[in-house]
Amino acid sequence: MNLINKEVTHKRFGKGSIVGHNDSFIEIHFATESKKFVFPDAFEKHLKLQDKVAAHSLENIMQKKEMERVKAEQEKEEEIDRQRKEQQLHLEHEKLMKNHKLHPESQMVFWCDDEERTKVFTEWKVFTGVIKSGNNKGKPNKPIRIYQNSVCLLTTRDPSMPEKDRRILGVYMVDKDFIGKFCEDGSIPAHSKLRLQLTEQESDKMRFWKYYLNEKSPHKxxxxxxKYRYFYNVWMAQILHDIVSLKRDTQEQELAQKFFEYFCKMNRIWQEELPEPHGALMRI
Known part of the structure; x- marks a missing residue:
């Protein structure tokens, strides 16, 4: 709005005329001198427009600015509250992980059916299924051993093939803030970056039973x-190591190597001392 030459009254300096203004400041010439004021804030306490039409328009501008100020203040408070809660969660998580003792079998392998195979690599999460009996029947299974050091291994077996031909479809590190015992919906989300899908050709070369065995019946x-099983951390390291060797695409190989190194660090595994796979398939 144009306020040039509009008459104003100041509580201290008396009557004056507006000689210049922009979105931040307004300049007023009084009887003996010119003064600059913050615009439109000065009109809240010190200045008054004589022109009623202009005063009404200015009131609308001031109300809009006040609403924007209140909104900005609310957003600032909400952001401070969000950061506070995030910091509190981080401290609780840090404390929990500090006291957390690594379980030697804190990896999960999933049997993905046809429906899951079509969406697991778009949604990047798996469902643990529901409890079949007892007081908690119907409730999702809690992946209690799963922490930020855990990986979900995705496998499948074609109905026409024997179990020994179960193949690996892909892997992902669980989300960095995921703690299994706090999981209520049975859904395990993936890490934002550490996730790998194998091609059909790569999957055919990655047989699950090369790494895994049932210790009670090692030849079966x-x-x-x-729907899932827990298995040893060192077996998962072997799988990731072989995926690195399998990948030919430079970017995917770099990601697989980063994944492998991060996993070993999180699970306190020495890469140089990693044994060769010795699963059930290797004992035939």
Whole structure:
């Protein structure tokens, strides 16, 4: 709005005329001198426009600016509150991880059916299934061993193939803030970057039972029931190591190497001392 030459009254300096203004300041010439004021804030206490139409328009501008100020203040308070809660969560998480003792079998392997195979690599999460009996029947299974050092291994077996031919589809590190015992919905989300999908050709070369065995029956390869199993951290390191060797695309190989190194660090595994795979398939 144009306020040039509009008459104003100041509580101290008396009557004056506006000689210049922009979005931040207004200049007024009084009887003996010119003064600059913050615009439109000065009109809240010190200045008054004589022109009623202009005063009404200015009131609308001031109300709009006040609403913007209140909104900005609310957003600032909300951001401070969000940061405070995030910091508190981080401290609680840090404390929990400091006291957390690594479980030697804190990796999960999933049997993905046809439906899951079509969406797991778009949604990048898996579902643990529900409890089949007891007081908690129908509730999602809690992946209690899963922490930020854990990986979800995705596998499948074609119905026409024997169990020994179960192949690996992909892997992902769990989300860095995920703690299994706090999981209520049975959904395990992936890390934002450490996730790998194998091509059909790569998957055919990655047989699950090359790494895994049932210690009670080390020569048997059976998976009759259950959606998932826990398995040893060192077996997961072997799988990731072989995926690095398998990848030919430079970017994917770099990601696989970074994934492998991060996993070993999180699980306190010495890469140089990693044993060769010795799963059930290697004992035939």
């Amino acid at each position: 390869m059976t998976w009759n029931t259950g």
